[in-house]
Amino acid sequence: MPRKPRIDAPGILYHVIARGIERRPIFLDDTDRQFFLDRLGGLLGETGTPIYSFTLIPNHFHLLLRRGESPIARLMSRLLTGYAMYFNRRHDRTGHLFQNRYKALLCQEDRYFLALVRYINLNPARAGMVKTLDELSRYRYASHCYIMGRQRVEWFDAEPILSMFGTGRGRARKAYAEFIASGPNGEECLDLDGGGLLRTLGSACRYPKQKLAYDERAIGAGAFVEELKELEAKAKDPDNSPKRSAEAILGEVSARLGVPVGQITGKTKERQAVKARRIYAYRLSAETGLSGSDIAKHLSIHPATASKMIRAGSKLS
Helix, strand or coil: CCCCCCCCCCCCCCEEEEEHHHHHCCCCCHHHHHHHHHHHHHHHHHHHEEEEEEEEEEEEEEEEEEEEEEEEHHHCCCCCCCCCCHHHCCCCCCCCCECCCCCCCCCCHHHHHHHHHHHCCCHHHHHHCCCHHHHHHCCCEHHHHHHHCCCCCCCCCCCHHHHHCCCCCCHHHHHHHHHHHHHCCCCHCCCCCCCCHHHHHCCCCEEEEEEECCCCCCCCCHHHHHHHHHHHHHHHCCCCCCCHHHHHHHHHHHHHHHHCCHHHCCCCCHHHHHHHHHHHHHHHHHHHCCCHHHHHHHHHHCHHHHHHHHHHHHHCC
């Protein structure tokens, strides 16, 4: 059965998981882990994406993100592509680094936010990487130590988590630590790595007699899933899909990269202009609804060239 397309829902919470191909390690040492976090932090700022939890395990990672100014797919494409190129170059290897495509599960926030925070931050303990909560609070490749104030980076703000545990940093951190230490409760005996009906209800549950909406791309109750499906239907309807003008996108790309508009739409092979042209082609495809042949006509190039340009631009946007 073909995989369903991702649902792009602005403001929605996403649990993102990516694994190494054949479950092989994707982080071999702290240098790899630090490069990944530095790249992640930079992209979060560029795309305006809030992050609430993260953890790096040798053969996979978890992120808890909110869809901000840009689609999660744009962030992940740049994150995974850039990290894979770095990893292959540093470790003298070729081929795919990540297994299939990453998961991006849409999550019902009011019901699962704190469950996901605890689930993600306890991953190093479940993987046997740390033996105690004190060790976990010193493991700088998971967000727990940043929430506890042991580490700080500009791109991770612990306040949204701590504010849910009371006023005053000290009291809030103490309550948060007790929450983490208490471990999963009955509500969390579900599979937070995947969506679908049984995963949402809990693996020990049987299918209910009443009909419930569910989707393997989401973790949430029936009403939440119904809302997501409505959003998806509207996105597919040309009359409901907001379209950007080519002129607006061209102006944004020009301003962002400092390349004159005439060079982007022209034939110059200057390196920065070529990069801008690729990004422009990709954004025309993603944001205006123009087909590849339409973009080829717009840029006065061959359709095959337009297709290559769009693919290249998707890795740069």
